Amino acid sequence: MRVVMFGYQTWGHRTLRALLDSEHDVVTVVTHPASDHAYEKIWSDSVADLADRHGVPVVLRNRPDDEELFRLLKDADPDLIVANNWRTWIPPRIFGLPRLGTLNIHDSLLPRYAGFSPLIWALINGEKEVGVTAHMMNDELDAGDIVVQRAVPVGPKDTATDLFHRTVDLIAPVTTEALALLASGRTEFTPQDRSLATFFHKRSEEDIRINWDWPAEALERLVRAQSAPYPAAFTFHRGRRLEILSAVVSKGRYGGTPGRIFYREGDGVVIVAGADARTGRNHGLALTRVRTGDGRELPAGEYFTSMGGYLTARP
Structure with a gap:
């Protein structure tokens, strides 16, 4: 498959690494410019640098809603967009552009903890497990059908840093498994129970x-x-x-x-x-x-x- 990747920080970096290691062709990478936000300077492995090292064209955007980017992505003719830790809204004409749509990788057990900083919020709230979900993007943030989901337990002494390392290691296998399902032609996945959905803001x-x-x-x-x-x-x-x-x-x-x-x-x-x-x-x-x-x-x-x-x- 021809894949366009949207992503940022270490989460995006791990996703791009998995795509580059796969049998699929990464044709374009879209990422955010570097930020001075306290939480965005943490786990800040560069998606752009990794793409550059592999000769993949890189586009920098804060928001993906301009005509130039739309034309560029249309010309790239992707079968699939894969997103992870993209920090702003992706409009329907972008996420609906590829033949297979857009696969989003999110570091929570959706439908709970949609939005931002899910590991920190989950730990504060005493959750017994956290994880990573690959789901198909739709009009509502982090609300599309679940393709693959993996969980890890939260121990009584775990920190958010411990949970970061445990869940970031799930990104590659979750992404690879989801890609295989999509490449096989499967189109029916697990709808989220929206009555259980929770949505969290950025931490400040x-x-x-x-x-x-x-x-x-x-x-x-x-x-x-x-x-x-x-x-x-x-x-x-x-x-x-x-x-x-x-x-x-x-x-x-x-x-x-x-x-x-x-x-x-x-x-x-x-x-x-x-x-x-x-x-x-x-x-x-x-x-x-x-x-x-x-x-x-x-x-x-x-x-x-x-x-x-x-x-x-x-x-």
């Missing part, structure tokens, strides 16, 4: 600000979800930003006001958590390692020299 600074009204279990997952190289979850202590690099759910239950710096437990310092912390039924979040605004990393037990006072969402 506000999404990593700690809200001490959350239960400790959710806050512990937030810290793991924002593991390096992602921006760390943060709070404020005495008006200064404090990043939380590691934390565990406390063994004891602590009552009082959310955000209170309360008790030394093992190697951690327990912060009261949960909107109903006044009941005394909640576990706290035991901070174990922090980073100050000037970049110093140290054990929480060294940073908090005395108990009392509060951690807050704002200075």
